[in-house]
Amino acid sequence: MSLRRAIAVVLTGLLLGGAAPGALDTDNPQAEQAAFQAYFKNRFPSLPIAEFGNGPYAVNADMRKQWEEIMQFPPYDFALDEGKTAFETKFADGKSYADCFENGGIGVRQNFPYFDTKAGEVVTLDLAINRCRQANGEKPLPYQTGLMVSLTAYMAETSRGRPFDIKIPDDPRALAAYEDGKRYFYTRRGQLNFSCASCHVTAAGQRMRADILAPALGILAAFPIYRSEWGSMGTIDRRFTTCSSQMRSEPLDPQDKSYRNLEYFLSYMSNGVPISGPGTRP
Amino acid sequence: MPSTIRVRAMASGTQTDVQALIQHPMDSGFVKDSNGVLIPPRHIETVTFEHDGKPVLIADWGPAVSKDPYIKFAFKGGAKGDTLTVTWIDNQGKTDSLEAKIA
Numbered sequence: 001m002s003l004r005r006a007i008a009v010v011l012t013g014l015l016l017g018g019a020a021p022g023a024l025d026t027d028n029p030q031a032e033q034a035a036f037q038a039y040f041k042n043r044f045p046s047l048p049i050a051e052f053g054n055g056p057y058a059v060n061a062d063m064r065k066q067w068e069e070i071m072q073f074p075p076y077d078f079a080l081d082e083g084k085t086a087f088e089t090k091f092a093d094g095k096s097y098a099d100c101f102e103n104g105g106i107g108v109r110q111n112f113p114y115f116d117t118k119a120g121e122v123v124t125l126d127l128a129i130n131r132c133r134q135a136n137g138e139k140p141l142p143y144q145t146g147l148m149v150s151l152t153a154y155m156a157e158t159s160r161g162r163p164f165d166i167k168i169p170d171d172p173r174a175l176a177a178y179e180d181g182k183r184y185f186y187t188r189r190g191q192l193n194f195s196c197a198s199c200h201v202t203a204a205g206q207r208m209r210a211d212i213l214a215p216a217l218g219i220l221a222a223f224p225i226y227r228s229e230w231g232s233m234g235t236i237d238r239r240f241t242t243c244s245s246q247m248r249s250e251p252l253d254p255q256d257k258s259y260r261n262l263e264y265f266l267s268y269m270s271n272g273v274p275i276s277g278p279g280t281r282p
Numbered sequence: 283m284p285s286t287i288r289v290r291a292m293a294s295g296t297q298t299d300v301q302a303l304i305q306h307p308m309d310s311g312f313v314k315d316s317n318g319v320l321i322p323p324r325h326i327e328t329v330t331f332e333h334d335g336k337p338v339l340i341a342d343w344g345p346a347v348s349k350d351p352y353i354k355f356a357f358k359g360g361a362k363g364d365t366l367t368v369t370w371i372d373n374q375g376k377t378d379s380l381e382a383k384i385a
Contacts, residue, residue, distance in 0.1 A: 078286075
């Protein structure tokens with residue numbers, strides 16, 4: 001059985017007839033997105049789409065109560081301050097981050113990652129920040145913690161409430177990147193033999209030991225996050241590499257092509273979910 | 283340099299509820315860095331909350347308190363517009379202070 005067919009069989013089984021069989025195996029991202037979102041709406045019927053950006057707090061009342069208390073003093077507050085200062089500081093050549101982004105970098109998080117039709121690859125916000133630095137003669141930042149988190153936190157904060165608006169341009173390479181991200185998402189890996197979908201689609205909202213598994217729909221809307229388990233902030237890369245090693249598989253390098261394609265796929269699937277980052281997670 | 287202190291104080295009836303968050307590494311002195319070298323202890327020793335110049339809470343903290351500590355308490359008195367001063371001093375002599383108005 002081909003991988004794609006296997007995915008389609010597993011998922012249509014889960015959809016309980018909610019969508020036409022094979023809807024997720026169409027080479028038509030739009031139809032796949034509709035089926036993906038329909039699955040989660042079926043699963044959590046009372047949840048408005050905007051709530052999916054709040055991850056586990058959207059689906060568990062007890063955790064939500066604790067979260068609301070945490071949010072009186074959001075632990076990412078200090079990072080936001082640092083990010084704002086860094087964002088507004090000029091590089092040695094007199095330019096700043098604002099010169100590299102549309103609308104001066106304010107309120108643009110929902111458009112990332114995008115497919116760069118010139119370079120033929122997926123560009124994430126983190127990658128764009130480092131390319132901006134390099135174009136202006138600065139050293140690139142490490143991807144998982146530190147200033148990169150603060151910068152993306154600030155840029156996400158200015159985009160809060162704006163729904164994900166990821167486009168797949170009419171370019172076979174863009175479709176291939178989307179398909180590659182989809183393949184990564186549904187492929188089982190590691191000693192535990194889990195795929196991303198095992199937890200975040202099949203078991204979304206259920207407990208994995210003491211944790212509530214966040215639904216895959218809108219799962220990236222809150223990034224970067226302050227994670228209590230880490231005791232600090234982290235980017236999407238930090239979360240992806242942690243996920244990989246939790247499945248006891250070898251994590252890829254941050255901003256590896258597969259991780260970027262995965263981010264592209266997940267963000268496209270979440271079109272319509274508003275940006276809620278920076279966020280906090282247990 | 284942004285402040286390392288966030289504070290919110292609300293007067294309600296005869297008492298004032300105070301919440302504060304302090305940015306501090308709170309290194310215990312028992313943890314090694316990625317090169318295997320001990321990170322020297324650096325933790326807050328004293329936190330003081332003063333209402334109009336009079337201390338309402340003095341806390342002695344040690345290495346067991348978590349990183350970026352959060353504190354919540356209430357004291358009798360306090361009215362809207364009064365000044366609340368928060369100060370911390372750590373074992374390396376570093377310090378920060380913030381004045382806030384009770385809401």
